[in-house]
Amino acid sequence: MKIVAVEAIPFAIPYRKPLRFASGEVHVADHVLVRVRTDDGVVGLAEAPPRPYTYGETQESIVAVVEKLFAPDLVGLSLLERETVRARMERTVGNPAAKAAVDMAVWDALGRTLDLPVTxxxxxxxxxxxxxxxxxxxxxxxxxxxxxxxxxxxxxxxxxxxxxxxxxxxxxxxxxxxxxxxxxxxxxxxxxxxxxxxxxxxxxxxxxxxxxxxxxxxxxxxxxxxxxxxxxxxxxxxxxxxxxxxxxxxxxxxxxxxxxxxxxxxxxxxxxxxxxxxxxxxxxxxxxxxxxxxxxxxxxxxxxxxxxxxxxxxxxxxxxxxxxxxxxxxxxxxxxxxxxxxxxVRPGPGLGIDIDPDKLARYRRD
Structure with a gap:
């Protein structure tokens, strides 16, 4: 149950119509797919939506902080060491969506490992x-x-x-x-x-x-x-x-x-x-x-x-x-x-979701 890799994959999917509100508007879901891989071959998933007008994060900043700061600090930890995962990410100020996605991907990986739903x-x-x-x-x-x-x-x-x-x-x-x-x-x-x-x-x-x-x-x-x-x-x-x-x-x-x-x-x-x-x-x-x-x-x-x-x-x-x-x-x-x-709630272990590889290939931006 040890973490061997933490990946951040940028992708972009257009909205059918923009959502407009007082602090901005959104035309494209330019999000980041976060994947946590373990030595057992399990992959946990989550999504980070950057909101620069609210928290200052961008798609590029989320990819950078996950790959350059979080991943090196988390590789080698067990999925059960969630408090240590959280503490090591908290060394970095801000970056709430990036931290949240990594945390949820760890929970998803744990659920898949134990064959239990995250909920x-x-x-x-x-x-x-x-x-x-x-x-x-x-x-x-x-x-x-x-x-x-x-x-x-x-x-x-x-x-x-x-x-x-x-x-x-x-x-x-x-x-x-x-x-x-x-x-x-x-x-x-x-x-x-x-x-x-x-x-x-x-x-x-x-x-x-x-x-x-x-x-x-x-x-x-x-x-x-x-x-x-x-x-x-x-x-x-x-x-x-x-x-x-x-x-x-x-x-x-x-x-x-x-x-x-x-x-x-x-x-x-x-x-x-x-x-x-x-x-x-x-x-x-x-x-x-x-x-x-x-x-x-x-x-x-x-x-x-x-x-x-x-x-x-x-x-x-x-x-x-x-x-x-x-x-x-x-x-x-x-x-x-x-x-x-x-x-x-989706049935099945973890979050109960899986990624379509063809869609990811179509929409990823890296």
């Missing part, structure tokens, strides 16, 4: 999650049409609406159009991607007080600690920390400082090992968590649902697990399928 190793609470779909910036009619199509085709009834535009009225009108079209039985919540000031966010929430929003995520800049604290104290909508809570220490600051009342967990930036730390923090403090999405492909989505389904508290809310629907293709031999508003 069972993590906790084994359930085998599926309800799905939330993210709706990006577009004219109101297009946003409504997308939500209706996803609801009718996949049975999804929870929607996260991207906001953060100026003037604020653009997003207020969009949310009102969605609520009118979808009716009262569909859950709506908003994500500002740090696009508004605290005062703009307060005005928007007041204008949408009758829309029954269930959450408001990262409406203000991540480093505006006082502004987010001021906003959280003045709204009845639970405020979710996302980009401002990417480490256990930041989670502590956000919750104890009153800047948030819930936390978004993204396995794409905290892997399985650090995500469990954050989840247990939140359980101890009695706050809700949401399984977030870093515009993951199907590999990353398989990781997110495996983690979310493994724990009682992370499976309570619908997870953001549908962005791969907008990709024109993917690398898996068997694509993920959303049915009845749910995504099931």
């Amino acid at each position: 069972q190793l993590l906790g084994g609470w359930t085998d599926r999650m309800r799905v939330c779909h993210m709706v990006g910036f577009a004219p109101d009619a297009e946003m409504v049409a997308e939500a209706e199509r996803v609801r009718d085709r996949y049975g999804i009834r929870t929607f996260k609406v991207k906001v953060g535009r100026r003037p604020v009225d653009l997003d207020v009108d969009a949310c009102r159009a969605l609520r009118t079209a979808l009716g009262p039985d569909v859950e709506l919540y908003i994500d500002g991607n740090r696009g508004w000031t605290a005062s703009e966010a307060a005005r928007a929430l007041q204008a949408m007080a009758d829309l029954d929003l269930t959450l408001a995520e990262e409406l203000c800049p991540a480093d505006d600690v006082l502004g987010r604290r001021w906003l959280t104290a003045r709204t009845t909508v639970p405020t979710v920390a996302d980009e401002s809570a990417t480490t256990p220490g930041e989670v502590t600051r956000e919750l104890l400082g009153g800047s948030a009342t819930a936390i978004s967990i993204k396995t794409a930036r905290t892997g399985f090992s650090t995500s469990q730390r954050i989840l247990h923090q939140c359980e101890g403090l009695g706050v809700e968590v949401v399984m977030g999405n870093q515009i993951d492909g199907q590999i990353g989505t398989a990781c997110a649902v495996a983690f979310g389904a493994a724990h009682r508290s992370s499976s309570r809310r619908a997870g953001e697990l549908s962005n791969f629907l907008d990709m024109s293709d993917d690398l898996l031999t068997e694509p993920l399928e959303i049915s009845g508003g749910e995504l099931a």
Whole structure:
């Protein structure tokens, strides 16, 4: 069970349509496939999605840090030495997506070695999650049409609406159009991607007080600690920390400082090992968590649902697990399928996924 190689393979798959939000927009999934190989011939898989406008990582930087820094430090370790793996990667500052992918690939390799699903190793609470779909910036009619199509085709009834535009009225009108079209039985919540000031966010929430929003995520800049604290104290909508809570220490600051009342967990930036730390923090403090999405492909989505389904508290809310629907293709031999508003954990050892070698050859960029 010793690690003999850690590989980082860049690939790029276009989206059918771009996803637009306050901090940027995505046209191509220019991600990195991470593979951890063992001396038993086992290969663990994960995916690193670079988000330079959020964490500063690029496809090139992820490949470089995995191959030049992480791989030499990890080769020779056992798959059971996950704490040592984590500690050695933590010597390097930042690089959350790169670290997360390596961590999850190690877990996948361990599951394959033991012939057990990763979700069972993590906790084994359930085998599926309800799905939330993210709706990006577009004219109101297009946003409504997308939500209706996803609801009718996949049975999804929870929607996260991207906001953060100026003037604020653009997003207020969009949310009102969605609520009118979808009716009262569909859950709506908003994500500002740090696009508004605290005062703009307060005005928007007041204008949408009758829309029954269930959450408001990262409406203000991540480093505006006082502004987010001021906003959280003045709204009845639970405020979710996302980009401002990417480490256990930041989670502590956000919750104890009153800047948030819930936390978004993204396995794409905290892997399985650090995500469990954050989840247990939140359980101890009695706050809700949401399984977030870093515009993951199907590999990353398989990781997110495996983690979310493994724990009682992370499976309570619908997870953001549908962005791969907008990709024109993917690398898996068997694509993920959303049915009845749910995504099931893939059966089989590890993450239960395999890479199609022909697709990888077609889309890889090295």
